[in-house]
Amino acid sequence: MKNIRIMVVDDEPEIAELLQDYLEREHYEVRMSHDGLSCLELFREYQPQLVILDLMLPGLDGMEVCRILRSESSVPIIMLSAKKSEGDKILGLGLGADDYVVKPFSPGEVVARVKAQLRRVNLLSVREQKEDVMSFPPLNIYPKAYAVTLRGEEVELTTKEFEVLRLLARHPNQVLTRQQIYDQVWGVTEYGDLNTVTIHIKRIREKIEDIPASPRYIKTVWGVGYKFGGSEG
Known part of the structure; x- marks a missing residue:
């Protein structure tokens, strides 16, 4: 079975590498980016099937990146943030993020949410085959x-x-x-x-x-x- 491609975008390399390690253990293919502009370039080249996106990024912040990604693709987006306010969460979800995880988090929790989003997308694609x-x-x-x-x-x-x-x-x-x-x-x-x-x-x-x-x-x-x-x- 072809590996599922996941992109991890976080300006803290330690966090990105930790998530990469946990995801690769589950046999996902992972690429990383550490700022908003390079994230967009990598997304268009790599065509991932899911994006894990930090809110606080240099250059373009995560909210703007999410808005741009959502205008180009329906790929699931899981947003990471140290901001715990309900307003930030609702704003992120309103821009098109599929899930919102507050730092600090358990890498295992993020992997579980990745699996949940991929299951949902697979279920939707099966349903859509029957509907024009x-x-x-x-x-x-x-x-x-x-x-x-x-x-x-x-x-x-x-x-x-x-x-x-x-x-x-x-x-x-x-x-x-x-x-x-x-x-x-x-x-x-x-x-x-x-x-x-x-x-x-x-x-x-x-x-x-x-x-x-x-x-x-x-x-x-x-x-x-x-x-x-x-x-x-």
């Missing part, structure tokens, strides 16, 4: 292309906004709790901030609903969670 378009006129969702159109016009969603919408659309009229949404979209449970789900739902509604305060598609079931109210046409 999910149509809820006038809304169309294209799972393989990570694209959404509304009345023929493309709707710009972040990767995580798209994955939340797709998850709900795959279960029309079924109520999903915030915890269920977080688990399936972000791929971790015990460290999750459920307010992240609320923020993403609000942003999606602003982009696809004619009247966000009275949504047609994503409905709130008070005290329980959310459900997708459309039916495929």
